[in-house]
Amino acid sequence: MSLDHTLAALADPTRRAILQRLSGGEARVTDVAARFPISLNSVSKHIRVLERAGLVRRRVAGREHLLTLDQRPLDEVAAWVEQTRAFWSKRLDALEALLVAEDDHDHKEQP
Amino acid sequence: MSLDHTLAALADPTRRAILQRLSGGEARVTDVAARFPISLNSVSKHIRVLERAGLVRRRVAGREHLLTLDQRPLDEVAAWVEQTRAFWSKRLDALEALLVAEDDHDHKEQP
DNA sequence: GAGATATTCACCCGTTTGGGTGAATGTTGC
DNA sequence: GCAACATTCACCCAAACGGGTGAATATCTC
Known part of the structure; x- marks a missing residue:
């Protein structure tokens, strides 16, 4: 069961905010990061946690990584x-x- | 919002198992701990996490601590x-x- | 009062987490 | 080919986590 990963991913307010941002539609890592006071790098790490939990999927298009919800x-x-x-x-x-x-x-x- | 604490508490399988145990009715710390391969002390810590999240309430009766769900x-x-x-x-x-x-x-x- | 019982407190330890910085990689566009 | 851009990689750091042990505290029972 992946409940562990999912619940742990959802337990962080920044990550829930990222999901909310993505519920407005596909977005790049940079677009998502723009709304947060933390570094792009930290947002990238949060996104990876969400990915590991299966909540976010990534589609690479050239140098851009487009993120969507699952x-x-x-x-x-x-x-x-x-x-x-x-x-x-x-x-x-x-x-x-x-x-x-x-x-x-x-x-x-x-x- | 206490979603942070609640989701973090639920993200651990041992803690979810403790909740399941308690759904069978009020129990002492020792009773709960009996079902797990980890030390009584560790179970006590998990219970405190669940308490902090508000999922478990404690009623002290003499030397026994009776736990119930919320x-x-x-x-x-x-x-x-x-x-x-x-x-x-x-x-x-x-x-x-x-x-x-x-x-x-x-x-x-x-x- | 003395011993047994129930629980927590105070530590120790290795791993993970959330944040940071700077460099590396890959892509686009001129 | 070269500069700008998008993203990750490789680290560093302090704090928290999940587990452990041994001692302390409080209560019950004889």
């Missing part, structure tokens, strides 16, 4: 989160049901 | 992922629509 790792994250959330909710619902049942019981005990 | 940070992650996914999809749908429109145009050009 949604699939995000789909995996969504699937994991929803599955986990559903499981936790079920537990909490069961607990609540149990408490309500006990409450009903109490009401019956006190006419 | 779903809210996971809800935040779900909200961010779904919002981002929706935005990306919209872009991709728009792109596809554009391509389809061009395709239609082509068809009209070739009777």
Whole structure:
């Protein structure tokens, strides 16, 4: 499972901002870097992390590297989160049901 | 926004496994640690990371620390992922629509 | 009070991370 | 061919991470 790489990549605000920038369309490394106060080199490293996580794909055209998003790792994250959330909710619902049942019981005990 | 802490906490497989363990109900630190090949001390550190992210709450009862889940940070992650996914999809749908429109145009050009 | 139990605190260690700089590589355009 | 451009490579640095050990603290139990 590549959840590790994906979640780690998403855990950095600069990288999330890069993804947001790319959601506006294909862009070069330099274009992406222009919006950040850090060096082009650091942005390049962040992009590589996003690439390793599969969130960004690179198309080399001459001296330019065009970057686009890949949604699939995000789909995996969504699937994991929803599955986990559903499981936790079920537990909490069961607990609540149990408490309500006990409450009903109490009401019956006190006419 | 605490997305940073939450995503970083979730990016580690041991920590996700701890959460899974806790989804089975309240447990002590030692109980949680029993399932992992690493030291109790390391598990304790992972638990603290999960606490800092708000995913786990601790209730001290005498010498025992009882741990429970808190779903809210996971809800935040779900909200961010779904919002981002929706935005990306919209872009991709728009792109596809554009391509389809061009395709239609082509068809009209070739009777 | 003494010993066992549960947990954290204070360190040590090797690796990764996020930032930086300067040089190297490859491409474009004149 | 040469200068400008786009990007990465190869380093440096401080901080954080994930693991470990041993000691300290607090609580329970006898």
